[in-house]
Amino acid sequence: MPQKVQGVIARAKDAPVELTTIVIPDPGAGEAVVRIQACGVCHTDLHYRDGGINDEFPFLLGHEAAGIVEEVGPGVTEVAPGDYVILNWRAVCGQCRACLRGRPWYCFATHNATQKMTLEDGTELSPALGIGAFAEKTLVAAGQCTKVDPAAAPEAAGLLGCGVMAGIGAAINTGGVTRGDTVAVLGCGGVGDAAIMGAALAGAGTIIAVDVEDTKLEWAKGAGATHTVNSSRTDPVEAIRELTGGFGADVVIDAVGRPETYKQAFYARDLAGVVVLVGVPNPTMTLELPLADVFGRGGALKSSWYGDCLPSRDFPMLIDLYLQGRLDLDAFVSERIGLGDIEAAFTKMHDGAVLRSVVVLEGATV
DSSP states (O other), rough: OOOOEEEEEEOOOOOOEEEEEEEEEETTEEEEEEEEEEEEHHHHHHHHHSSHHHHHHHHEOOOOEEEEEEEOOOOEEEEEETTTEEEOOOOOOSSSSSHHTGGGGGSSOOOSSSOOOOOTTBBBOOEEGTTTOOOOOEEGGGGGGGEOTTTSSSHHHHGGGHHHHHHHHIIISSSOOOOTTEEEEEEOOOHHHHHHHHHHHHTTTEEEESSHHHHHHHHHHHHHHSSETTTTSSSSHHHHHHOOOOOOSEEEEESSSSSHHHHHHHEEEEEEEEEOOOOOOOOTTOOOOOHHHHHHHHHHHEEEEEEOOOOHHHEEEEEHHTTTTSGGGGGOOOOEEEEGHHHHHHHHHHOOOOOEEEOOTSSSSO
């Protein structure tokens, strides 16, 4: 029968979030109910609250989560009750033109739960990125659940569900960083630091972190940066060139997503180098570049959506690296909070005071 649990919603644009009772239906065909153990506070949740995604209020926020499968609906074979999973927001269909061409990370028909979670009065909720994990339990498509080793701490593992995977994937999957490459990362928040970790994992020789805040540059050193540049005091393009023998970096990752940082990334790359945009731009932003420069420099200009990841492939691999001590996911956890602390966490995130605040629910490591 349907369950009543506590969850955090955004009822209206720019209004403070609310902790309230939500109703979780029994899972239908292809669906699963997951008991949430931990969920990171991501910028995307703030964008939902502020009306920056769409206006389908009220939203059930939260999407960067790990938990335990509690129930599954008819036809579910991917997971079973008791499985420890990371939730993902790109459950591939296996049938679209991208999937059939062997490129499922570009799937055009990712799916979510068919049924709606609601408020007690029957008002339907829009789950953030099809997940809605700022709640004790949530309803998702079974394909959104990726089974991983239960030895991994939920507050660390859940971060692969969005920001950390986006950054690591931007370096490894999209940027193709490999042994000995020079890499520059613009913007050293959670996604940027994850890109730095990804570049280090891939064997990059020189990793240059660029930000306007010295505190974030210190975080970047901990993530594996070999050099740092404060772009509020130093021209980042010239600094990156100086640190790469005058040539520019092989791969430059823009984890900010603004026209000015993208231009810096474009001109800071080596000839035939790669620019990767993983920072999310505002829909009103535009970019102008001399077409002759685009042609004359060669290389590739790429966008990275969710780190071009395939959760079934990448999540278990990265969790194994974490458990081996080779990927420090714990470093991203700045603080552990409760469901009632999310509005304050948004403020800290907006002010750049944390890498990640993580909501920890019953059953997680504290």
